[in-house]
Amino acid sequence: ExxxxxxxxxxxxxxxxxxxxxxxxxxxxxxxxxxxxxxxxxxxxxxxxxxxxxxxxxxxxxxxxxxxxxxxxxxxxxxxxxxxxxxxxxxxAENINTIARLGLEEDMPSAYKILDRFQWEPEDMEEVMLNAQDVSFEEAAQNWLEDNQDKVDEWTEGVEKVDGKQIELVSTPWDTERSSGTVMKILLEQQGFDVTLTPVDPAIMFQAVANAEADASLAPWLPITHGSFYEKHKDNIIDLGENLTGAKxxxxxxxxxxxxxxxxxxx
Ligand code: PBE
Missing domain, CATH: 3.40.190.100 (Glycine betaine-binding periplasmic protein; domain 2)
Structure with missing residues (x-):
């Protein structure tokens, strides 16, 4: 050509x-x-x-x-x-990070601990995304959690269950983040949380966590993809570090x- x-x-x-x-x-x-x-x-x-x-x-x-x-x-x-x-x-090389609102660790130590520990591989995320082509994201996330009980045990070890406490996760609309968001939603529900997961544009996602309208997000792509939003809000969010490395x-x-x-x- x-x-x-x-x-x-x-x-x-x-x-x-x-x-x-x-x-x-x-x-x-x-x-x-x-x-x-x-x-x-x-x-x-x-x-x-x-x-x-x-x-x-x-x-x-x-x-x-x-x-x-x-x-x-x-x-x-x-x-x-x-x-x-x-x-x-x-x-x-891009990473996907987890962020939380200021004060979440004090208010919801159980959720904070799980959010902080959550980390998986690109292959795990791909598995959920691929499965979600055939079944719902809820079902795909459920399947992945069932197949990866060892990881779930690690993330939830020593974490106290709660009784219907509400937590608001905010995410973005792409399949990558529908996968991680839904896995976390179900994981927290298994721990007794009442979870809402709302997909929004990346700018709104950062803003919601910085303004404490949302509790946490697993959706920031860093250091470059969402770097400008991160810079703008970094003083008003807690960065819990990478939940996935090797994105591009x-x-x-x-x-x-x-x-x-x-x-x-x-x-
Ligand atoms: N994406 C998927 C998003 C983040 C996740 C790469 C299309 C973006 O903001 O560009």
């Missing part, structure tokens, strides 16, 4: 996701930082729309560039690759495309 014509074939368009996603902010930034991307545009829309467009392009072996991330089932379903990002505008964000293309780097794209 001739990379010189690629821009024209793609109408100089990168297929993006929701305007409020951290990924979208990084992609906008990427278009500004790479001189060779002058004239290229980011088509903002939805994750579902991006996945449909990606699937159609692959069915027809046509070129496409999307903003993508790991963990995600798209890498299991299709042969895809990340474009190299020499300016690191999409960051390097970037421009993603099918393997059959003859480009390797963002710098291969021509204006």
């Amino acid at each position: 001739d990379t010189a014509n690629l821009g024209e074939e793609l109408n100089y368009t990168i297929t993006g996701i929701e305007p409020g996603a951290g990924t979208t902010e990084l992609a906008r930034n990427t278009l500004e930082e790479y001189e060779n991307l002058e004239g290229w545009e980011l088509q903002e829309g939805s994750t579902a729309g991006m996945l449909t467009t990606l699937g159609e392009a692959i069915d027809n072996e046509e070129p496409i560039i999307v903003t993508g991330w790991t963990p995600h089932w798209m890498f299991a379903s299709y042969d895809l690759k990340y474009l190299e990002d020499p300016k690191e505008t999409f960051g390097g 964000i970037g421009m993603v293309v099918p393997e059959y495309m003859d480009i390797d780097s963002i710098e291969d794209l021509q204006p």
